[in-house]
Amino acid sequence: MSVRRVMGIETEFGISNPRDSQANPMLLSSQVVNAYANKLMPNRIKRMRWDYDVESPLRDARGYDMSRAEADPSQLTDDDYGLANLVLFNGARFYVDHAHPEYSSPEVTNPWDAALWDSAGDRIIERSARYASTLTGELITVYKNNTDGKGVSYGTHENYQVDRAVPFSDLVKFLTPFFVTRCLFSGAGRVGLGQEGIEPGFQISQRADFFEAEVGLETTLRRPIINTRDEPHADPDLFRRLHVIIGDANMSQRATYLKMGTTAIVLSMIEAGFLKIDFELYDAVTSMHLVSHDIDLVTKQRLRDGNEMSALEIQKHYQRSAADYLVHIGNQDPMTSDVVANWGRVLHALETDKMSLANEVDWITKLSVMNGYRNRDQMLWSDPRLAAIDIQYADLRPEKGLGRVLQQKGKLELLFSEEEIERAINEPPVDTRAYFRGKCMEKFETEVAAASWDSLIFDIGEHTTLKRVTLPDAVGGTKAMTESLIAQSRDASQLLAAIAPAHGVA
């Protein structure tokens, strides 16, 4: 119906010790996550686990539930020992995913909040790296990008809750051309062409060259444009979780907002059966690379029927459909109107004067700076200084990161005030189960033994003692549903006692 649906963003950050290129990235990542915990969550259970094993839940209209069987302590032992894993007071997960620190935002219900809690994550990891540098006496730096420019990529994944009734084949058909061309406004820009960046040049997307398949389950090799992973973290009869892996990490808050908002409205049109497309890309993977390499926005993409369309023409079809859809449904939601209007504005600017978007579209921001250097110092695309600018754009330190510097100088638009970001660092969204998760972490920090998107396991210190509360509904466990319950509970035992009678669990 609108751009409003359950969504979230997971970001794997680049990490390095610029003084020691041999430093072990797993160790650095652990040091970063642990530094945050030691500094800001000193009372937590030190070996808190991610709860991988959520039982089928008993439903509760209030959005939380308690499984009949108590969790077995043996489930909570050492399989991921040593890899730091935190659930934050804002409901996010902050942990080490292989060789990168990862921030998975709390579930939110709209693209504005998605961009806000994504920005909060940038600050969280930037501070963590600073704490870790102080603690270790080393310099640990983190980067919000998706490639090292030498053949390696790491992801920024979006998640959207989608109506299970939509056939997956419809998602593939309708989303593929949209995803292949969405980088026009959400690409973060990259120096070098090809996975290893050997061919000199500049391209729109960080990620595009790493995609090699149209549909599939993989996320680390032969990456597909449409990912089929299906862990809904919700009622599987009602919902799927669409896991989108093609996106770039954005420094631009507006780019994040537009990326999430436009994808959400396209999903709404698919769910409603409203979207019509009479074109199909002949080779979506090749088109994805060509679109990204086409910074002059002139290349035509080959279609199955023998015709051709440019990336802009494809995007304009989706945007016009969305505008028609809003009329069709009599849309009254201002955020939905805003997304579709801004989408139209940005596409028009891309067509008429793309450099005018230098204050909001990352790849154009980057290109503007680089063109400045290319003109002033006659740099070629192969100049290592341009590659350095590419990396430093994503450095999250306010004094060293070019994106951050441009934001502070008013050259790259900020949607959120420092106060709003600070609040999102410490507070969960109020309208999803992230509220219950975050608030339980804050108030019952010493009693949470494990957590996941849809569960919390409390160690209440009596008898066998581990109790799991499940949160099967992403829009349950909200502030309206659980604030007074949490306020009235002095400790986790009281919280559980207050929840349990509703289910006959003593």
Add this chain to the structure above:
Amino acid sequence: MTEREFARGGSERDQSEDVSLPQAASSHLDVSDLLDEIDLVLEENAEEFVKGFVQKGGQ
């Protein structure tokens, strides 16, 4: 909800607060005055810095 208020999103925020919609400025990024400042931020040995930025694969 007015156009200005949507910025509150799904979150509960102070309804009396007058938050204006961020305006998208349309001016080109004037980099000429900016490059001198960026020069001070850039890594001194770009080649070494770029060589040293090596990541392990992720998702």
